[in-house]
Amino acid sequence: MLKDSDFPFGFDSSKCEQCGGKCCTGEAGYIFVTPQEIQGIAQFLGLEFDTFCQKFVKKVGYRYSLCEILESNGAYSCVFFKNGRCQIYPKRPAQCVRFPFWDCYKEEWTDLLKECIGVVKK
Numbered sequence: 001m002l003k004d005s006d007f008p009f010g011f012d013s014s015k016c017e018q019c020g021g022k023c024c025t026g027e028a029g030y031i032f033v034t035p036q037e038i039q040g041i042a043q044f045l046g047l048e049f050d051t052f053c054q055k056f057v058k059k060v061g062y063r064y065s066l067c068e069i070l071e072s073n074g075a076y077s078c079v080f081f082k083n084g085r086c087q088i089y090p091k092r093p094a095q096c097v098r099f100p101f102w103d104c105y106k107e108e109w110t111d112l113l114k115e116c117i118g119v120v121k122k
Helices: 013-019 035-045 049-056 094-098 110-115
Strands: 009-011 031-033 057-060 063-066 068-070 076-078 119-121
Touching: 031 035, 031 094, 035 049, 049 057, 110 119
Parallel strands: none
Antiparallel strands: 009 119, 031 063, 057 063, 068 076
8 A cells, every 4th residue: 555644535546456547547637757767768668769759748838648548438558558458567657657646636536536546535
């Protein structure tokens, strides 16, 4: 069980296999990545940095985000989320690693409790 003292819940990451990746799909948003993370993912996939950026990264203001794709069901998903699995899991961005311990869930997390089977009240 993962815990963060700033949050009123814990997270059982073993539930991720059963979930189907609900945190990787849904409304459009951003999957922020640093240049170092981009380099690591590109190497993991055996791609040159520039090629990877042209295909899979978009600039958002002064930051960078992985691209998303619009699924046939109308939901958006990370471009690396395929067949219910993250294709870059060992090199996923810090934003993904940190889920569900995001600032937006510090105070309002009741919906998260309903949506994510890994989130458990302390």
